[in-house]
Amino acid sequence: MRNYQLKMEEGLAVFRASISYPASISIDKIINQCNIKAKTLKVELESHFKPVKFKKDCFLVETLQKCYEEVTGLDGTPVTTTGGTYAKIMPNIVPFGPSFPGQKGIGHNPNEWMSIEDIITNAKIYALSLYELAK
Structure with a gap:
């Protein structure tokens, strides 16, 4: 995790972070797991770039x-x-x-x-x- 930010917005504590993840897992699974683990928090995706993956024989x-x-x-x-x-x-x-x-x-x-x-x-x-x- 990098480029994180914690601030107050409209009376709510907002934490933003940039994460990297392997191409073998979907962003939806990551968001779902975050929501499960952080039961009292709301996890939302603001923007997203898919991981880059090419086969070695490309x-x-x-x-x-x-x-x-x-x-x-x-x-x-x-x-x-x-x-x-x-x-x-x-x-x-x-x-x-x-x-x-x-x-x-x-x-x-x-x-x-x-x-x-x-x-x-x-x-x-x-x-x-x-x-x-x-x-």
Whole structure:
């Protein structure tokens, strides 16, 4: 849960939160469980973006994996993250970003960083990916 807010609106305590959840569960089930657990509260959905999920053998995923492996020489087995993504609001978009050995925990921090070498490698991956997907 992130981006939460607690305030008074029209005499009621209102708590708003942004949650991420796996594609294997429906938002309706989550809302239902919240209502069951919070018997004295009312749980409502204000807005919703479905989780993004692509099969590993999908053309887009296979192409991006191949490009990552070709440029880096590393295993490019796709991984998922718990964060939000631009792909939730655009159809047929695979979230795809840099992740190299030794980079654990560097993103989305106050002093987010990436080495120049990794930036160049990332640019090569993106360039090859765009070329291959445009064919």
